[in-house]
Amino acid sequence: MAKAIDGDKLIGLLGYLIEATDSKLEKNLLWSILEDIESGKCDPTPPVQPTLQRGDKVRHKDFKNRGPGVVMLAMGQKAQVYFEKTEIGQPVKAYYRLDKLEVIPDDPST
Missing domain, CATH: 2.30.30 (SH3 type barrels.)
Known part of the structure; x- marks a missing residue:
């Protein structure tokens, strides 16, 4: 079963890693991931619920x-x-x- 990741905790961790690294390449990569998460690009697609009506x-x-x-x-x-x-x-x-x-x-x- 897939486990959900708390977005706020992940953003906090990425911020910490950005500050902790000296590598420009790593900083750019982490910033890119952080921006994708904050923009909602990584949000899961909600499951489609059936549309039901009386008599179905x-x-x-x-x-x-x-x-x-x-x-x-x-x-x-x-x-x-x-x-x-x-x-x-x-x-x-x-x-x-x-x-x-x-x-x-x-x-x-x-």
Whole structure:
């Protein structure tokens, strides 16, 4: 799993290294890295969240044995989904994070 680096700490470290080195080449390289970080050039691209609407069919990435579910409500980063088939044998209606859901495309043959 990738680990995130605190940008402010990295900028502080680069500033320290710039001051500590006597090499003009190293200073230029460190300044270039520092400018890229401060400009946001190195920021990670945020993951794309699915756009869900009431009635969309979805499956849960971690609970695939639940089968398809239907979106009842989507707000912000969560959606209320109704799963008829579950591991406990009873229907479940609960809120789930969007990054845990994947949209099931409509079957074009119907």
